[in-house]
Amino acid sequence: MKRVLITGVAGFLGSHLADRFIKEGYMVVGMDNLITGDLKNIEHLFKLKDFEFYHHDVSKYVAVHGTLDYILHFASPASPIDYLKIPIQTLKVSSLGTHNLLGLAKAKSSRILVASTSEVYGDPLVHPQNEDYWGNVNPIGPRGVYDEAKRFQEAITMAYHTYHGLETRIVRIFNTYGPRMRLNDGRALPAFIGQALRGEDLTVFGDGSQTRSFCYVDDLVEGIYRLLLSDYQYPVNIGNPDEISIRDFAEEIIKLTGTKQKIITKPLPKDDPKQRQPDITRAKKILNWEPKINRSEGLKMTFEYFKTLTKEELYNSAHRFA
Numbered sequence: 001m002k003r004v005l006i007t008g009v010a011g012f013l014g015s016h017l018a019d020r021f022i023k024e025g026y027m028v029v030g031m032d033n034l035i036t037g038d039l040k041n042i043e044h045l046f047k048l049k050d051f052e053f054y055h056h057d058v059s060k061y062v063a064v065h066g067t068l069d070y071i072l073h074f075a076s077p078a079s080p081i082d083y084l085k086i087p088i089q090t091l092k093v094s095s096l097g098t099h100n101l102l103g104l105a106k107a108k109s110s111r112i113l114v115a116s117t118s119e120v121y122g123d124p125l126v127h128p129q130n131e132d133y134w135g136n137v138n139p140i141g142p143r144g145v146y147d148e149a150k151r152f153q154e155a156i157t158m159a160y161h162t163y164h165g166l167e168t169r170i171v172r173i174f175n176t177y178g179p180r181m182r183l184n185d186g187r188a189l190p191a192f193i194g195q196a197l198r199g200e201d202l203t204v205f206g207d208g209s210q211t212r213s214f215c216y217v218d219d220l221v222e223g224i225y226r227l228l229l230s231d232y233q234y235p236v237n238i239g240n241p242d243e244i245s246i247r248d249f250a251e252e253i254i255k256l257t258g259t260k261q262k263i264i265t266k267p268l269p270k271d272d273p274k275q276r277q278p279d280i281t282r283a284k285k286i287l288n289w290e291p292k293i294n295r296s297e298g299l300k301m302t303f304e305y306f307k308t309l310t311k312e313e314l315y316n317s318a319h320r321f322a
């Protein structure tokens with residue numbers, strides 16, 4: 001039985017990846033320090049004999065017993081509200097944490113895939129963004145702690161590949177959504193759905209003309225799975241190119257949820273990217289991958305999940321680090 005280590009396993013993406021690898025017949029070793037994750041996301045896995053859990057901070061030395069075929073490094077705060085509140089941990093997990101996991105991969109002769117992000121493109125000057133674009137990032141801006149840590153992560157991962165011959169994979173993930181997102185993590189989709197379910201107006205930042213492209217989590221997981229098993233070591237964008245303005249997106253959520261509330265606006269945060277759309281030509285060519293789930297289907301499945309939250313979860317809007 002193949003063994004895979006997934007860091008950040010109690011988070012949104014890590015928990016979905018764990019489900020997929022269990023389904024594919026792998027033994028999953030999950031690791032998380034629970035700084036932004038929640039054991040609730042993986043509680044169904046604890047009763048399985050194919051799952052083990054390490055409560056551990058990957059920015060500190062990482063030791064795992066036994067063999068590891070694959071390592072997927074997904075530990076990192078991922079929403080702006082998180083990384084603005086815990087900037088040093090954010091910098092550490094993608095730099096020191098990645099270094100620790102590359103070292104582990106070398107020691108265990110494992111293939112490692114690291115979770116990078118569309119944020120490496122910053123506020124992009126080319127549109128849509130393909131992997132050859134180097135980005136437009138403000139290193140000392142508020143988002144720099146995340147963006148630059150991820151850029152360092154890519155650099156050290158490539159260095160381990162070229163210098164040590166390690167088998168590495170880099171996925172650049174664009175905005176992804178689905179069940180198990182946190183309501184209060186500051187991202188547009190859970191914020192809008194939470195506001196609709198609580199009967200509050202939907203808050204759009206700026207005039208709402210900024211665009212995003214949202215990928216349903218099952219499509220993303222499929223892309224990551226294919227990339228891991230491919231022999232391609234350069235970065236690959238995985239995301240859904242179907243672009244929408246934030247204002248139109250808020251309108252879609254109003255329709256979906258049937259809320260009678262309206263849209264209100266607040267000032268745009270600093271360095272908020274104006275446009276985001278992945279060019280997925282490379283993923284199509286190399287992985288034969290493209291998203292299959294359209295936004296209206298994905299939003300319905302996500303809304304079903306949010307409807308199962310308790311009143312307490314719905315109204316507990318206090319942020320973890322507030």
Ligand SMILES: NC(=O)c1ccc[n+]([C@@H]2O[C@H](COP(=O)([O-])OP(=O)(O)OC[C@H]3O[C@@H](n4cnc5c(N)ncnc54)[C@H](O)[C@@H]3O)[C@@H](O)[C@H]2O)c1
Nearest residue numbers: 008010011012013033034035036037057058075076078176
């Ligand atoms: N969700 C997206 O749209 C998106 C987009 C681009 C990139 N990503 C990347 O995917 C990964 C997962 O994102 P997510 O949306 O699931 O976020 P998340 O916050 O839901 O999950 C991250 C998990 O990592 C854990 N973690 C953080 N620091 C840790 C540390 N030092 N040691 C151990 N565990 C730690 C958290 O407790 C949490 O469970 C991140 O690397 C993120 O940068 C996500």
